[in-house]
Amino acid sequence: MSISGRVTLNDVAAASGVSRATVSFVLNDDPRQTISAATRDRVKQAARDLGYVPHGVARALREGSSRVVVLNIEAGMEGAYSRSFVRGLDSELAAHNHVLLVRHGHHTPQSIQEVLDAIAPRAIIRFGETYLTGHELEDVGGGWRDGLAAHSALQLRHLVEHGHTHVAVALPDTESPLAAARLKFTGHAAQNLNIPVPDSFVTPLDRAACAEAVEALLAGAPEVTAIAGFNDDVALRVLMALRDLGRGIPDEIAVIGFDDNGYGAYATPSLTTIHVDAQAHGRLRARLALGLDTSGLRPPPARVVARESV
Template sequence: MAAASGVSRATVSFVLNDDPHQTISAATRDRVKEAARSLGYVPHGVARALREGTSRVVVLNIEAGLEGHYSRTYIDGLDAELAAHGYVLLVRHGHHTAEGTQQVLDTIAPRAVIRFGDTYLTGQELNDSGGGWRDGLAAHTALQIRHLVHSGHTRIALALSDRDSPLVATRIRFSGLAADNLRIPRPESVVIPTDRTACADAVAEYLTRQPEVTAIAGFNDDVALRVLLALHDLGRRVPDDVAVIGFDDNGYGAFSNPALTTIYVDAESHGRLSARLSLDLGAGNLRPPPARVVVRQSA
């Protein structure tokens, strides 16, 4: 291939491996790639892994219950950025143990293992390197609470899923900090069961105990839609009696009655950022677009 393209073997290696530390002209890159195509070159993954010490695979661990618009666009961005640098994405759904992750490391020697949401979760701890109060979970949680406050609500509840999630504690904390900044009482949490009758009972019990609450912020759209159904079953008017807002627009809220107000987040840039950091490429000029409130009838 070096002879066919008229360059050194080292240059061929740099081009085929897309080495970010080498400056090679576009014309030379095109010549090497054309020679590779004409000679039918196919990378040998096992040989490359032995040489480089890792495979060209990046693993994403995503916990159950985090599926939604954010995760879909995050994975799209992560996959696209990795592919642009010659890497393949492997997504593992469900609960992940240390033993299971070690088995993955031993079996395929991935370049990196990414925990879903790491670049999104940060607040003040990492100087906003992942977004945090600028365009991460802290900022988007504050956007949700702020919309309710600007609509006249000062007593707000945070509705949580009955499924375990690594984001629960973080959302509670960020909701509390957002309330502090807006000078309203911190939202209390209420767990919303999946079962319809149990869901209505939980909402009824909470509102009886906290009659001053006039708005409920959902952990995600799934939880918020359960709350809407429970309020309907209880004969409560939305938003007149209780306003409801979701989070991470899953698309179904547009078809509820009333239609669900929610927070829309495009996470493609977060995924691309995770990819670049996992490959030691730095963040570059990546900047996620701001989240926005999708205003419908529920709040």
Template sequence: MGGSQRVTLKDVAAASGVSRATVSFVLNDDPNQTISATTRERVRQAARDLGYVPHGIARALREGSSRIVVLNIDLQLEGNYSRSYIRGLDNELAAHDHVLLVRHGHSAPRSTQQILDAIAPRAVLRFAQPYLAGHQPTAEDWKSGFAGHAALQIRYLADRGHTHIAMALPDEEFPLTEVRLRFAHATTDALGLPPPTPFVVPRPREAGTAAVRAFLAAHAAVTAVAAFDDDIALRTLTALHDLGLSAPDDLAVIGYDDTEYGALVTPALTTVHIDAEAHGRLAARAALGLDAGGITRTPGRVLVRDSA
């Protein structure tokens, strides 16, 4: 075959000595057709030898959608959690002969619709959509889901004797800020502690230092900070350094999502590490309408370093 010519079902049929219909039945693994094992293997071998790739548009017309699943993710939510989630989602979809397309950041509705019309995806997902839509966490969520991961920060600080805890937040509009605050409040309530005091640590460096200075002056009882993510935690540590203070002696600081940069600073950042591959696999099963049995979510864990 010429290098630029697409191999078709007709080519595979000719090479294996069967009809195009038989090739289609074999390659689509149609359970309703009685085709001998020998013929099935001959067709599959011919397809492999010729480098046959199913035509996605034609298959979409037959099945009503393509075997593509689209994931939309906000740029602010990229981190260790999202990377491991996407890895699990991609691997599970691949195991069921589907392909993942990830779209990062904001896109105009018109361009989004053009893409969806062109590829006719099996499903369109938005990262963290259940929580953004007001999902109430279940007992399992508090054990090994987003709620439980957020609670890890507060519980870790409380176990070390901190009773007045602040939540350091980004100045940008983050999709999950309100959700994280809600989970933090629920955790302090369960522990019998005062609700966490939120404050913003903005960019650039000078602004972040000024914000931390003003916050500490107004909240002398606060002894620990649970940061929205590692980026905000590192801004807080930098501000403490600029103010001549240290962590954890003057203020304990714990990050979230283990971006790995926290291990490179002094003091090294204590943070929450989350392996979300199972979460991605569960999302894939749900998108394909498959049973979720056999997939177990792994609870997050605190990486204890020097800052808290």
């Protein structure tokens, strides 16, 4: 083994009894070389036994880029959907011998260029890019078919199907890059459902302040009978505020979440929400990033997780 402790081609060659060049041809699956099946098997077994890992820099030089795909997630976009999306993206990339690097926070052109200079990634993906740039109908999830627009419409439609025509949208107290897109989609959905476009209000994290915000909303818009949360975190704050205000749920005010973070099932009353199979979206995005066939990977539609709050 080399002084650095990393298994090299020379180590694999010595263990399998062939030349270093033969090992390279076998492990790189060079179609121009005629090497017997027995020799190929022997080399591959030696590589597995020794734990040989191809040298990333050499591969990057050969391919013109590394086998790293970078995902940038802006602050305020983390949640159950993004975590599930990452799992699907990572799994699909690994199946094609690529590695995922996830970067959280604000990303400037300079920081992105530094990543390009340091590792020459195969691709850089910006989470939610189509929505952040106003190209939502180009969403790989299908936009109004099974993307964020469709998910927002499903949330509102479920309330309407339960008799709620005056709805308010509860937003987080921290700026979210997706807030504007969500409100736009909800507004379009309301027009399609022939109900008033919902007003929106902010739900502070502080318990007392959140109750005050909900109370102010209901005082100013007494016709509201349902509140749609930007996500489950926000919807759970609304549930808490309504209980503090002595409001009946769902008899007086119905509440629906979004993103199904798993905690809604433990609330009182339990939270109705929207569940999205984000792993399928992640797998699809991985194949698009690698230029692979995406047939058979259409994400399934979002679904309502019906509980007690609606």
